[in-house]
Amino acid sequence: MKKLNIRNLDKFLNQIVKNKIQSSLMIWGAPGIGKSSVVESVANSNSLELIDLRISQLAPTDLRGIPVPKDDKAFWFPPEFLPTEGKGILFLDEINMAPPAVQGIAQQLILDRKVGSYEVPEGWFIWSAGNRKSDYAAVFDMPAPLANRFIHLEVSTSLDEFKKYALANKIDDRIISFLNFRPKLLHKIDKNSPSWPSPRSWDIADKLLKANLTVDPAIGSGVGSEFRSFCKVYSELPKIEPILNGKSKPKFPKDISSQYALTCALSVRSKNMDHYKNAFLYLSEKASMEWLNQCAYEASSICAANGDSKALIDVVTQNKELMKVAERLTNLLHA
Numbered sequence: 001m002k003k004l005n006i007r008n009l010d011k012f013l014n015q016i017v018k019n020k021i022q023s024s025l026m027i028w029g030a031p032g033i034g035k036s037s038v039v040e041s042v043a044n045s046n047s048l049e050l051i052d053l054r055i056s057q058l059a060p061t062d063l064r065g066i067p068v069p070k071d072d073k074a075f076w077f078p079p080e081f082l083p084t085e086g087k088g089i090l091f092l093d094e095i096n097m098a099p100p101a102v103q104g105i106a107q108q109l110i111l112d113r114k115v116g117s118y119e120v121p122e123g124w125f126i127w128s129a130g131n132r133k134s135d136y137a138a139v140f141d142m143p144a145p146l147a148n149r150f151i152h153l154e155v156s157t158s159l160d161e162f163k164k165y166a167l168a169n170k171i172d173d174r175i176i177s178f179l180n181f182r183p184k185l186l187h188k189i190d191k192n193s194p195s196w197p198s199p200r201s202w203d204i205a206d207k208l209l210k211a212n213l214t215v216d217p218a219i220g221s222g223v224g225s226e227f228r229s230f231c232k233v234y235s236e237l238p239k240i241e242p243i244l245n246g247k248s249k250p251k252f253p254k255d256i257s258s259q260y261a262l263t264c265a266l267s268v269r270s271k272n273m274d275h276y277k278n279a280f281l282y283l284s285e286k287a288s289m290e291w292l293n294q295c296a297y298e299a300s301s302i303c304a305a306n307g308d309s310k311a312l313i314d315v316v317t318q319n320k321e322l323m324k325v326a327e328r329l330t331n332l333l334h335a
Helices: 004-017 037-046 058-066 099-114 158-168 173-181 199-210 223-233 238-242 256-268 273-286 289-307 309-317
Strands: 002-005 025-028 047-056 066-070 074-077 090-092 125-128 151-156
Touching: 002 066, 004 025, 004 037, 004 125, 004 151, 004 158, 025 090, 025 273, 037 047, 037 125, 058 099, 090 099, 099 125, 125 309, 158 173, 158 289, 173 199, 173 223, 173 256, 223 256, 238 256, 238 273, 256 273, 256 289, 273 289, 289 309
Parallel strands: 002 151, 025 125, 025 151, 047 090, 090 125
Antiparallel strands: 066 074
């Protein structure tokens, strides 16, 4: 089984579309890591229609249609949500959470590209997604003949990928800083609670934060309590803007959570190369090399995503003070 992170999944699926490979495809991964979001992104970038079906919520007749008598024969009227023309992706999500009777109908659709009187149009890809038993999901075993007809891809979570998404979508920097401090809480399933942290639920938490609402309904009360404690620390940090503008060099915090929060805030809130330069100069003077490295790593990730990597390296190579420590800025210079 091919294992990919979210970014590489996007690239892989785009190549599938580009090369018109219409073999059925199965995406495996934990709930909430962004499988369906990637499929939607691929559809949009290739100008394809997307029909996203939650197979676990359908009955067999929902897929096969209903029999209608005509001239002493029964004809199957297919459901209106299945494609009849054009080009697109028919995405069968949660397929292995569906009961066997529904999986049987889906199997016909996937293997034969038809069910009853209905046929999938030539220009449509059929992709599926499902969760694993290890994710505490209520799944049914996929029949071997069905599984053998898929291209199987397994998707994993990645904090770096989530941070790129978070920065591009202006996710609250307190969330980014908190996950830098507690990376294992990017995705942690709690089988005893309906709400737990995942890339999807952190995205929801950001919307709740912006509405001045508690994040507990999205990420759970335990993680929510820990996040609020971190936000309190965050609110007590030195003012970020004067540091980035080169007008202030306050003492570097002694508390580890405050150190993570300040270092991340300096990189995330930097709007131009002068800001990065001043952040580096401040940390090189007030903090240990560990925190300068951390800030450089965050900055290099941000700039790489924006195509500004060379400009960021120039910030270091064109400054005498930073050149003194440049050989130890490994996370930046070897990015």
